[in-house]
Amino acid sequence: MIENITIRPSMVSPTTELYIGENFLEEELLRGICLQLQGRVVVVTSEILRDLYGAKLAKKLGAELLIIPSGKNEKTQKHLENELFRMGCGRDTILIALGGGSITDLVGFVASIYLRGVFLILVPTTLLAMVDAAIGGKTSIDTMFGKNQIGTFYYPKAIIADVNVLKTLPEKEWANGLIEVLKMGLVFDKSIWDIAKKSSKSRELISKAVQGKITITERDPTEQGLRRILNFGHTIGHALEQVAEYTISHGEAVAIGSLAEAHLSMQLGYLPRGEFEEIQSLYSSFSLQLPKLYTRRSFFKAVAYDKKKLSDKVRFVLIDKIGHALPFEGAYCRPVIEEELKPTLDWMEKNYGGCSHRALAASRELDCTSL
Amino acid sequence: MIENITIRPSMVSPTTELYIGENFLEEELLRGICLQLQGRVVVVTSEILRDLYGAKLAKKLGAELLIIPSGKNEKTQKHLENELFRMGCGRDTILIALGGGSITDLVGFVASIYLRGVFLILVPTTLLAMVDAAIGGKTSIDTMFGKNQIGTFYYPKAIIADVNVLKTLPEKEWANGLIEVLKMGLVFDKSIWDIAKKSSKSRELISKAVQGKITITERDPTEQGLRRILNFGHTIGHALEQVAEYTISHGEAVAIGSLAEAHLSMQLGYLPRGEFEEIQSLYSSFSLQLPKLYTRRSFFKAVAYDKKKLSDKVRFVLIDKIGHALPFEGAYCRPVIEEELKPTLDWMEKNYGGCSHRALAASRELDCTSL
Numbered sequence: 001m002i003e004n005i006t007i008r009p010s011m012v013s014p015t016t017e018l019y020i021g022e023n024f025l026e027e028e029l030l031r032g033i034c035l036q037l038q039g040r041v042v043v044v045t046s047e048i049l050r051d052l053y054g055a056k057l058a059k060k061l062g063a064e065l066l067i068i069p070s071g072k073n074e075k076t077q078k079h080l081e082n083e084l085f086r087m088g089c090g091r092d093t094i095l096i097a098l099g100g101g102s103i104t105d106l107v108g109f110v111a112s113i114y115l116r117g118v119f120l121i122l123v124p125t126t127l128l129a130m131v132d133a134a135i136g137g138k139t140s141i142d143t144m145f146g147k148n149q150i151g152t153f154y155y156p157k158a159i160i161a162d163v164n165v166l167k168t169l170p171e172k173e174w175a176n177g178l179i180e181v182l183k184m185g186l187v188f189d190k191s192i193w194d195i196a197k198k199s200s201k202s203r204e205l206i207s208k209a210v211q212g213k214i215t216i217t218e219r220d221p222t223e224q225g226l227r228r229i230l231n232f233g234h235t236i237g238h239a240l241e242q243v244a245e246y247t248i249s250h251g252e253a254v255a256i257g258s259l260a261e262a263h264l265s266m267q268l269g270y271l272p273r274g275e276f277e278e279i280q281s282l283y284s285s286f287s288l289q290l291p292k293l294y295t296r297r298s299f300f301k302a303v304a305y306d307k308k309k310l311s312d313k314v315r316f317v318l319i320d321k322i323g324h325a326l327p328f329e330g331a332y333c334r335p336v337i338e339e340e341l342k343p344t345l346d347w348m349e350k351n352y353g354g355c356s357h358r359a360l361a362a363s364r365e366l367d368c369t370s371l
Numbered sequence: 372m373i374e375n376i377t378i379r380p381s382m383v384s385p386t387t388e389l390y391i392g393e394n395f396l397e398e399e400l401l402r403g404i405c406l407q408l409q410g411r412v413v414v415v416t417s418e419i420l421r422d423l424y425g426a427k428l429a430k431k432l433g434a435e436l437l438i439i440p441s442g443k444n445e446k447t448q449k450h451l452e453n454e455l456f457r458m459g460c461g462r463d464t465i466l467i468a469l470g471g472g473s474i475t476d477l478v479g480f481v482a483s484i485y486l487r488g489v490f491l492i493l494v495p496t497t498l499l500a501m502v503d504a505a506i507g508g509k510t511s512i513d514t515m516f517g518k519n520q521i522g523t524f525y526y527p528k529a530i531i532a533d534v535n536v537l538k539t540l541p542e543k544e545w546a547n548g549l550i551e552v553l554k555m556g557l558v559f560d561k562s563i564w565d566i567a568k569k570s571s572k573s574r575e576l577i578s579k580a581v582q583g584k585i586t587i588t589e590r591d592p593t594e595q596g597l598r599r600i601l602n603f604g605h606t607i608g609h610a611l612e613q614v615a616e617y618t619i620s621h622g623e624a625v626a627i628g629s630l631a632e633a634h635l636s637m638q639l640g641y642l643p644r645g646e647f648e649e650i651q652s653l654y655s656s657f658s659l660q661l662p663k664l665y666t667r668r669s670f671f672k673a674v675a676y677d678k679k680k681l682s683d684k685v686r687f688v689l690i691d692k693i694g695h696a697l698p699f700e701g702a703y704c705r706p707v708i709e710e711e712l713k714p715t716l717d718w719m720e721k722n723y724g725g726c727s728h729r730a731l732a733a734s735r736e737l738d739c740t741s742l
Binding site for chain 1 (some may be wrong): 429445449452453456459483484486488509511514516519521522523524542593594625675
């Protein structure tokens with residue numbers, strides 16, 4: 001069964017055709033889309049994915065193949081740009097990004113700035129990319145100042161989500177995607193949460209998560225309000241990734257972040273304890289641990305660089321029940337001062353810290369400002 | 372008198388407020404706009420413009436001042452980005468680009484990609500930037516592969532065109548802007564041409580040229596069709612700049628380019644000889660010369676990198692009378708093969724080449740393929 005969903009971001013007229021189904025990489029779907037766009041097709045992927053799907057796909061499409069080194073930083077971006085220039089690619093180029101979120105983010109960014117924009121088609125190969133990175137028009141690269149710090153809003157012509165490719169997805173990669181699915185359940189759609197409680201690997205779950213993300217991003221394409229709820233778990237999550245110098249996975253960081261921000265929601269009086277405990281219980285299947293490099297000082301430094309802040313105040317998305325983020329008069333986030341964050345950090349360190357963190361948390365004075 | 376024009380690019384809902392008038396940098400206009408946007412204001416400018424206007428303006432606005440090195444390449448872009456990160460600028464940052472086209476293009480690009488986009492206000496300080504670079508949402512930087520090869524479409528919140536700053540504009544800089552004004556006359560609005568014939572320095576001329584650019588870019592914000600007419604003179608012009616390794620001014624290159632592309636229009640049977648001669652006559656006030664580094668071989672190599680081409684064919688905007696570019700079924704450009712371009716290059720070399728080019732042009736065999 002093929003689901004075909006047309007995404008219409010309200011601020012831009014070009015629409016994205018999203019296809020969820022099976023065997024797309026074998027069928028004529030992609031070829032038809034490329035023929036319609038009438039351009040020079042370049043499949044951009046990693047070495048591993050070239051061997052798995054890329055080479056075959058490029059051959060089928062009569063396309064060129066461009067292999068990019070791993071990472072989505074400025075160096076990789078320049079490499080990709082320069083290769084396209086060397087190939088003499090013009091404005092009618094169709095870049096097909098085949099890969100996980102790093103690849104779709106990076107190729108999306110290059111597609112948005114190369115000659116001020118060429119055609120883009122996303123073929124996400126991980127659950128995370130399917131339900132999250134590929135949808136919503138966000139592109140980005142990382143800089144020395146943090147993840148996703150440079151990027152654009154740019155809409156692909158099509159997204160091809162072939163769930164067949166997920167069959168070979170490593171368990172850890174699956175968990176990474178599931179964390180974002182659960183987050184969608186927490187902030188927007190309780191039915192996602194309820195399905196996930198029963199089974200974490202159903203086609204329905206993927207479809208619902210995708211639909212949630214589309215609904216949110218269509219209502220607020222450039223993150224002026226509602227879309228901020230998708231940052232739930234990410235303020236703390238991103239900071240943890242930075243503190244860890246990216247030695248923990250995005251999924252793990254966001255899982256701890258989601259739990260901690262749920263705790264913060266409870267501790268600030270919004271979320272009932274029962275709901276928090278239900279959340280904690282479902283997340284207990286993940287093995288979570290704060291990064292070894294974690295200290296409060298480095299954590300606060302990292303939080304301050306988070307994009308979500310409006311100048312000096314750190315703002316958090318908060319929930320008042322499973323499936324509902326608080327609107328805060330359309331801002332969908334609330335400034336939280338260090339003092340308010342403290343009990344949550346104590347809790348986080350106690351539950352997910354290593355021995356040294358736990359000892360520290362137990363012995364710590366209650367004065368945040370001494371850090 | 373203040374003219375206030377609201378620009379509504381059809382594809383995006385945020386609008387740009389454009390103000391043309393005098394003494395804006397002295398008055399409360401900019402302050403009011405910044406107050407409305409409620410952000411952290413950073414004036415970005417060059418060292419020279421800081422001394423002329425920047426420092427005073429920043430003080431008036433209570434803004435920070437960021438001085439960028441000259442050039443609009445990747446290095447300058449990174450420098451600007453990194454400074455903003457170091458300052459801890461968040462998403463509520465308002466970047467005010469104070470300068471000529473290089474500065475408005477560069478700051479516009481950085482504003483569009485920094486944290487996926489911050490507020491942008493353009494304060495063009497040259498005629499060229501006022502009538503051309505600042506209007507239409509194009510941002511860009513240069514790469515080793517050519518000018519403006521990397522960029523985005525991104526719309527400023529406001530454009531402040533203070534004609535007072537033009538009073539100190541060097542004659543050569545004025546000519547650079549005038550060339551784009553004349554081009555607008557050639558491809559879109561004969562009344563601009565007629566005003567320019569009488570006086571090249573009237574407020575009406577600036578206003579009409581600005582209005583022309585707005586009309587075109589509103590109808591076709593992302594250059595799918597009509598907007599291509601603005602590339603008249605630029606296919607050859609950009610190639611000449613590249614050949615010259617940017618030792619000739621953009622204005623001079625586009626002036627020769629406009630003349631040559633008018634010649635091409637005539638020689639392909641679209642433009643009557645009388646109209647071509649009128650064009651040639653008005654341009655005779657400029658002192659034009661092909662760059663010393665010009666050779667046909669390097670010229671053809673440069674043309675091939677031009678963004679306007681759709682893969683392998685080089686396309687030209689052509690006119691059939693002063694004030695009207697040919698639509699070519701909505702494409703507003705036509706592929707021209709080397710053989711068709713040859714008589715125009717002969718003419719260009721004969722009229723604007725140095726002694727060696729002229730001798731070469733006189734003695735050259737008519738076979739393009741031997742190059």
